[in-house]
Amino acid sequence: MNTTDAPRPDVLVVGGGIGGLSAALALTLQGLRVRLYEQAREFGEVGAGLQLAPNCTRILHDYGLLGEVVRLGFLPEHMIMKDALDASELTRVDLKDMERRYGFPYLVTHRSDLHGVLLRGCERAGVELVTGARCVTYENIEGGARVTFADGRSDEAEIVLAADGLHSVARTLLVDDEPVNSAYVAYRGAVPFERVAANDVHEKDVVLYVGPHCHFVQYPLRGGRMFNQVAVFRSPKALAGRDDWGTPDELDRAFEGTCGPVQKGLPSMWRDRWWRMFDREPLTKWVTGRIALLGDAAHPPLQYMAQGAVMAVEDGWVLAQHVGAQLAKRSVRGSGVDWETALAAYEAVRPEHCRRVVLTARSWGELWHHSGTKREQRNAVMRARDTYDYAFMDWVYGPTSLTPDQEPPMYRTIPLDSVRV
């Protein structure tokens, strides 16, 4: 039994987060009929900030949504890294110059604003949006795939895209793995700017303070009327194997000894909820038959490269580009997409790119959280970087690759042990 009386769609998307919505939009813009299922009763996102690099804003532009996202968000002038202990500047990126280099801006947005823009884009494009539907099983069937929901209903289409997040049900079809616990936890807080105006904050920049087993991020939101902060630290209780880890007492202790601007920011963090940081080991197979993973379901990262949502947006765009190419061979039956070819092209390029990002995010986290001599070596490397050197960014902020041969080489790492301090 289908969940609606509408005709069978070409594509089912499970999950109405940023990944699912943007993929549904991308495929609908290619002329496909897409139905999206979300388990929550209402669509929504947590009310905190999100950084969107040029490899995402380029795609938002392609969908005709960048103007609205920019209007609702904020275009910062610099991205600055500082030492969390003494507040000294380590390195900075000139984001206006970066925009010239990559052709599209680096912007910061309220998550619910981006989510709302994508949701309205889906509505306008004609995506069929269904809430209150929790998918419990996925299966391949003749010529397509079927999903079944907790209330016993089911639905089928030519393909199913599983954008069901970190705890993806569909992922279990491909691998028997568990999220990897990093023992780090994030506190967030998005507050009116007046609350932080006296705190030595940068009004127009993204600022990252890196410290021993902790870091602190600040940036403006919504035209500068709001201010977003993220405090991340390693939890001693998690390391001790306790279940009750990441509590506010640990937050306070983790940032003892950090500089004034960080200390002043901490009271504005939300203290009633926190996000434990998990990723998963990279997966090279994302497709089984007519079921494909997308977004955090496929590649949940630690957030240190600010690329989780960005990669999810790229996934849907890449698949839609390959679908568009296939539609040139439209047949009289069904959507006309040669799904085997389109899904194979998707799986040929995205897992390797996302593997690189997931692993690089882990190593950037290590780099940020050093103490002692390694902290000094890290600081020396960062201070030596030229503001206009993009060697660390070209492989990720440039145009999204559609084929493996377009994937750029990664940067050359600098071993910290080679640095004299």
Ligand SMILES: Cc1cc2nc3c(=O)[nH]c(=O)nc-3n(C[C@H](O)[C@H](O)[C@H](O)COP(=O)(O)OP(=O)(O)OC[C@H]3O[C@@H](n4cnc5c(N)ncnc54)[C@H](O)[C@@H]3O)c2cc1C
């Ligand atoms: C502190 C923090 C900061 C971050 N900062 C950034 C950043 O600056 N930039 C960036 O790009 N990324 C960032 N990320 C990562 C980013 O938030 C995620 O990678 C991204 O939101 C993943 O989107 P998604 O749609 O794949 O998954 P999700 O957002 O998890 O969405 C999954 C959706 O599927 C639904 N769902 C789940 N199971 C089912 C089911 N069985 N049936 C139906 N529906 C289901 C869920 O309700 C949800 O709506 C950050 C993450 C954290 C924790």
